[in-house]
Amino acid sequence: xxxxxxxxxFISGNADFLASESDVPGQTWLERLENSFPQVYNSLxxxxxxxxxxxxxxxxxxxxxxxxxxxALPFIFNGDGVDNGVAHFHIAxxxxxxxxxxxxxxxxxxxxxxxYRAQVGEDGVPFGDTILLSSEASDGDAELYMWVGNxxxxxxxxxxxxxxNLYVLKVTDGEGNVVADxxxxxxxxxFGAEWVLVDGNPLNDLNAVPEGNAINTLNAGALSDWxxxxxxxxxxxxxxxxFGGLTEDPNDTSSFYVTGPxxxxxxxxxxxxxxYTEAGTFTLLATGDFDSVVVDDDGxxxxxxxxxxxxxxxxxxxxxxxxxxxxxxxxxPDGTPPWAIEGITEVDGNFDDTGLSAYLSTVSANSLGEExxxxxxxxxxxxxxxxxxFDTELFRFQSTSTPGSYLFAxxxxxxxxxxxxxxxxxxxxxxxxxxxxxxxxxxxxxxFRSNQGNYLLVGEAERDAILNDPNFSGEYTLEGLAxxxxxxxxxxxxxxxxxxxxxxxxxxxxxxxxxxxxxxxNLAGTYVDEGAAFGAVI
Numbered sequence: 290x291x292x293x294x295x296x297x298x299f300i301s302g303n304a305d306f307l308a309s310e311s312d313v314p315g316q317t318w319l320e321r322l323e324n325s326f327p328q329v330y331n332s333l334x335x336x337x338x339x340x341x342x343x344x345x346x347x348x349x350x351x352x353x354x355x356x357x358x359x360x361a362l363p364f365i366f367n368g369d370g371v372d373n374g375v376a377h378f379h380i381a382x383x384x385x386x387x388x389x390x391x392x393x394x395x396x397x398x399x400x401x402x403x404x405y406r407a408q409v410g411e412d413g414v415p416f417g418d419t420i421l422l423s424s425e426a427s428d429g430d431a432e433l434y435m436w437v438g439n440x441x442x443x444x445x446x447x448x449x450x451x452x453x454n455l456y457v458l459k460v461t462d463g464e465g466n467v468v469a470d471x472x473x474x475x476x477x478x479x480f481g482a483e484w485v486l487v488d489g490n491p492l493n494d495l496n497a498v499p500e501g502n503a504i505n506t507l508n509a510g511a512l513s514d515w516x517x518x519x520x521x522x523x524x525x526x527x528x529x530x531x532f533g534g535l536t537e538d539p540n541d542t543s544s545f546y547v548t549g550p551x552x553x554x555x556x557x558x559x560x561x562x563x564x565y566t567e568a569g570t571f572t573l574l575a576t577g578d579f580d581s582v583v584v585d586d587d588g589x590x591x592x593x594x595x596x597x598x599x600x601x602x603x604x605x606x607x608x609x610x611x612x613x614x615x616x617x618x619x620x621x622p623d624g625t626p627p628w629a630i631e632g633i634t635e636v637d638g639n640f641d642d643t644g645l646s647a648y649l650s651t652v653s654a655n656s657l658g659e660e661x662x663x664x665x666x667x668x669x670x671x672x673x674x675x676x677x678x679f680d681t682e683l684f685r686f687q688s689t690s691t692p693g694s695y696l697f698a699x700x701x702x703x704x705x706x707x708x709x710x711x712x713x714x715x716x717x718x719x720x721x722x723x724x725x726x727x728x729x730x731x732x733x734x735x736x737f738r739s740n741q742g743n744y745l746l747v748g749e750a751e752r753d754a755i756l757n758d759p760n761f762s763g764e765y766t767l768e769g770l771a772x773x774x775x776x777x778x779x780x781x782x783x784x785x786x787x788x789x790x791x792x793x794x795x796x797x798x799x800x801x802x803x804x805x806x807x808x809x810x811n812l813a814g815t816y817v818d819e820g821a822a823f824g825a826v827i
Contacts, residue, residue, distance in 0.1 A: 346396075348400045355446065364378050365378065365380075366400065367379070368396025368398065369396060372509050373507075376423060378448065388436060388448060389451055390436060390450065392506035392512050393506065393508065393509040394427070394434070394513065395425060396423045397424045397426035397531075399421060400545075402420040403539065403543075405417065405419055405420035407447070418562070419438040419448070420435060420564070422436075422545065423435075424535040425529075426532060428530075431532050431549070433532065433556070434456065434457055435457075436454055438454055451490065451491060453486065453490065456487065457485050457487055457516045458484060458485075458527060458571075459482075459485050459524070459525065459526050460527040462480060463480075467523060468480060469528065470527060470530075471527070476575070477572070478572070479572050481568045481570065481571065482569040484565040488515065489503055489511070490505070490506060491505065491507045492505045493507070496508075530550050532547060533550075533579060534579075534580060535582070538588070540584070543557060543558035544558075546584065546590055548582045548592060550579075553575045553582065554573055557571075575592075579592050580629070581593045581633045582633075583635060585646050588604070589602070589603070589646075590602035591633060593650065595630060596629075597616075598614050598615070599611070599612055599648070599650070613671050628652045628654045628667075629652065631650075631653050632650065632651045642679045642826050643673045643675045643676065644728050647671060647673065648670075648671045649670055649671075650669045650671065680725055681722060681725045682699050683721055683722065683723055684697070684699060684719055686716050687715045687717055688713065693793050693798070694796045695799075699723075699772075720799075722827070723774050723826075724773040730775070732749075732774060733748070733772075734748060734770075734773070735748070735752045735767060737752075737755065738768055739765050740764055746771060746799065746823075752767065774824060777821035782824035783824060783826065783827045784801060784823075785800065785805075785822050785825060786799070787818075788808060788816040788817065790815065791816060798816065799823075802827075
């Protein structure tokens, strides 16, 4: 997103951009907006609403949304962190659109639910709902909101749907009673999560009320009063002190984690195409003053507190383990106020082949002055201190008696070959690095020696097949576990293929990179490519 804000909908370099031709021939960008989002075009300014006054956070939906012509594009969502803040989505062609139906309130986070994004049937007609969630950032009066947009022809993503689509969370106990506020939510107890349709719709004139509705949902005060009210003595929503982070578990979709000054919560949707009509669950997992949360590639819930601590929440074990603490004293020993963690994201799920993740955090460092590193904030990179699990360098030796037959060896075995068998093998250099110890995402390779003196590396299943087949068990001798590598389909490390020599029965070569490409392009008559074998570090 470049340049300044124009009319609350475009991010552009200057006003002349609006008059220039868009990606649709014959249309300017202003005409493009009018045709694509007529409701937004006719409501460019919300009365009393500054454009992008305080961007609280962003989230990216890499898949699931399309532009008008059908092209899939990443969508970026953000919310304004002010009392009358609105949610927006932004797309790569430069258009930024407020989701007016999502109401006006201070937002700590806006996310798009993974299971509720654009779907198109075989007939090309879009169907279903688009669902966004937003946590409110409010000192002492915060709710959790849902927005639902219906996808129909001409509205593939659902964002043009402005009416009857704002919901607020109501937590209920085992007897169906509404829990008034977070003090009634006890740790480890599963509560019900119901969604209450807000009796209101958006109007640009904040003093006006839509016909047939109780409130204008773009009037932040009216929205707050309505959700805090009751119907015949039954509360409409559950009130929280504040909310910080909100994220969805990509490994367990429709399961969300939200943080606040009193703890880490889990919200799970009902298993339904319309989860806003059925009760899900709401659980306080751990108490603490938490701010940001993310679920990493390994399914670990990473949560941070406002004092700069980072913790791993183990879903299965229901435990919270600290793993890093921001060290303000290292940069700003005398600064006040203290730094506060604002956000975290995983940047590498296998940092330096350690099998552990690296994380990037943002901190509010308001104590820093202009003469120091930076005013207002810092980025902190957290990397694992463990060394790489890939600790065994393997060298490739070619047999002098059977050219084209190879042995991969490391450590003392490689040295023994150099010292005592240099006449039998020619060393060709370092081949790859493997692990000497087992790991959660590593696979064992076993080495067989044939009666002809050739070597074969196989995984556990192929090892068992050879040992149990009399046609092969007498031909090969198992020499034992060789080392550990990444699995063939893991996508980690450098991928090695196994190539069978077509002219020398029982002879194999393992190759990667340029050597593999050269064999595939120029030596297909000599080698049969049997596909991916393993991944290793080179």
